[in-house]
Amino acid sequence: MKFDVAIIGSGLAGLSVALHLAETSKVAVISKRALLDGASNWAQGGIAAVLDSGDSHEEHINDTLVAGAGLCDESATRFIVENGKAAIEWLIEQGVPFTPDASAEMGFHLTREGGHSQRRIIHAADATGHAVQVTLEQKVRAHPNITLLEDHYAIDLITSKKVAAGAAGKNAPRCLGLYAKNVKTGKVLTLAASHTVLATGGAGKVYLYTTNPDSATGDGIAMAWRAGCRVANMEFIQFHPTCLYHPYAKSFLITEAIRGEGGVLKLPDTEGDDAGLRFMPAHDERAELAPRDVVARAIDFEMKKRGLDHVDLDITHKSPEFLKEHFPTIYARCLELGIDITKQAIPVVPAVHFTCGGIVTDLSGRTDLPGLYAVGETAYTGLHGANRLASNSLLECVVIGRATAKFIEQQEKPPAIALPAWDESRVTDADEEVVISHNWDELRRFMWNYVGIVRTNKRLERAQHRIRLLKEEIDEYYAHFRISRDLLELRNLVQVASLIVESALSRHESRGLHYSQDYPETLAKALPTVLTPQRH
Secondary structure (H helix, E strand, C coil): CEEEEEEECCCHHHHHHHHHHCCCCCEEEEECCCCCCCHHHHCCCCEECCCCCCCCHHHHHHHHHHHCCCCCCHHHHHHHHHCHHHHHHHHHHHCCCCCECCCCCCCECEECCCCCCCCCEECCCCCHHHHHHHHHHHHHHHCCCEEEEECEEEEEEEEHHHCCCCCCCCCCCCEEEEEEEECCCCCEEEEEEEEEEECCCCCHHHCCCECCCCCCCCHHHHHHHHCCCCEECCCCEEEEEEEECCCCCCCCECCCHHHHCCCEEECCCCCHHHCCCECHHHCCCCHHHCCHHHHHHHHHHHHHHHCCCCEEEECCCCCHHHHHHHCHHHHHHHHHCCCCCCCCCEEEEEEEEEECCEEECCCCCECCCCCEEECHHHEECCCCCCCCCCCHHHHHHHHHHHHHHHHHHCCCCCCCCCCCCCCCCCCECCCCCHHHHHHHHHHHHHHHHHCCCEECHHHHHHHHHHHHHHHHHHHHHHHHECCCHHHHHHHHHHHHHHHHHHHHHHCCCCECCEEECCCCCCCCCCCCCEECCCCC
């Protein structure tokens, strides 16, 4: 199968690239599950952009730089913020049903979240990602130039290194496409593409507790690393401070907008003399509106100090009408579990939420390998620094997605090269799938225990030792048995875990989301952690 552009991933970043290119290019969108199964569809809060005359680009840029703890790339931040309004206008043109507000300048309600100095979050109630994704999904499905390959998972990229000796372009490093397996038929497809875009999202499933969907297994980061691309700032894993704590509920995010609208964090009512105590003012003068890293560490501190399973998020002082209008999804989900947020506090714990680092790209999505691009959470543009500012991620998806599409449109088509078919002639069916599930469970548990919110060198070294052993087992398994999605995802997760730990060990300071008990101080000069793969 031959395409002008192959996009791996179907979140906001991938669909934005697809729609911008579809008028002039033959595009494939490869989604390892259904089109709406990615993290974008789960995003609750909204999209940050300067949409009111009382706000300014400089304030949004400054808020981003402050939250990023000195590690944001200022030129990338400026580019993304200054293109924010155009990105929102494009989404409105596509028909995204943002929450209206007749009194606002643009006619849409703007909310505020932690780390923002202004109300600048445009949203669709508390299900913004779903509203955006459903709208773009309809456009993508209807477009004749877009081929959708749902339930197809990418195995690996095809680079010029993998092409048979003597083929044209052998010595020019380039990404030529990818191998993808059809879940339903088991057939491996060879997809040739002049341009390949990684839009595979983050790597939250490397940890035991995460707000991410099951698809967040770091596939793009691992594939790009194997293809010879640099990655950066992988130690900065954002823990969302408030994930619903419930023994019978899969991780469910409680949006930051709850705190933006006045929700307060308290100790549970069972805590003796401190029952119901509001604790955030003791940790930071910004209290509940402090950046996520500060709030997550404060919750982690209180839980460990007091042996708590969770803390409480209380917004019962707001009227039931307000809560049902602004947070209908959260209200309904909590009610299903016996929690009435109009009368009861919400039990919450921190959980892995966002991968701030990723594949090194420029502002046109270009990686180190010609023909390969990365957009969205899988990429590192420099916007998020050491801690992502709330609701900047969806903005980055649209702005960089558009810029990447524009760059691709301007490129001359490279000469076609015959690609080798996937070779399964020397492998057999796996004899014990339990090996995969056991290794997956072990990885996620020791990453949670050893590479969490607070780190030490000793814990990181333990994790590194276990990762080496797991990699050996998995590489041997991969070499001898037919691939399955579980095996591929585990292989990618172990690679990403290795990058996270290596990056964390190399940072001898505490900054943003990386807090080390061995290096509690922050260095005077902020530098990104950039890892380069060994090239053979």
